[in-house]
Amino acid sequence: MYFDDFFRSYWWLLFPIGFFVFGAWDRWLAYKRSRDHLELIKTYAAQGKEPPPELVKAAQDPMADPSWGAGAPPYPPYGPFGYGRRAWRRYYRWGPYWQWRSAFVTGAVAAGFWFASEYADIPGTDDAFRLVAIIMSFVFVGNLLGAIFSSTFRGGR
Numbered sequence: 435m436y437f438d439d440f441f442r443s444y445w446w447l448l449f450p451i452g453f454f455v456f457g458a459w460d461r462w463l464a465y466k467r468s469r470d471h472l473e474l475i476k477t478y479a480a481q482g483k484e485p486p487p488e489l490v491k492a493a494q495d496p497m498a499d500p501s502w503g504a505g506a507p508p509y510p511p512y513g514p515f516g517y518g519r520r521a522w523r524r525y526y527r528w529g530p531y532w533q534w535r536s537a538f539v540t541g542a543v544a545a546g547f548w549f550a551s552e553y554a555d556i557p558g559t560d561d562a563f564r565l566v567a568i569i570m571s572f573v574f575v576g577n578l579l580g581a582i583f584s585s586t587f588r589g590g591r
Contacts, residue, residue, distance in 0.1 A: 468493070533581035540577050544570035 471493040478485040547570055551563035 530585040533584040537577040540574040
């Protein structure tokens, strides 16, 4: 088997491998950041000085970020629903608008695949398009239910 055949057959593996590599890179940077915090605190302790409270808070709680901004709303220790800081920064996306947007987009993609499965004249793609259409239809139904529930049961927001 030649490399171009291998790449043509398994090109999609680039995405999970890329996610794994970038996730490992993110964890390594987080490790370096926490190590640097501890080294700075050790430097303050060796000099007999009191470290700044922001530094101590950042070392104790990885969610503490002095660059968060003065006017920003306070956030729970691990985000609004137990998630991390990244999820809290994107908390504004969890409203009904974003749920309805996701429902419409996935519904349009599902409809496109249904249309392609019925009318595409590409040999051998009927079953593949239909499989993707079925999967996207389930994703659409899930997003639609999420949009309905986020609009109906807003929980005081």
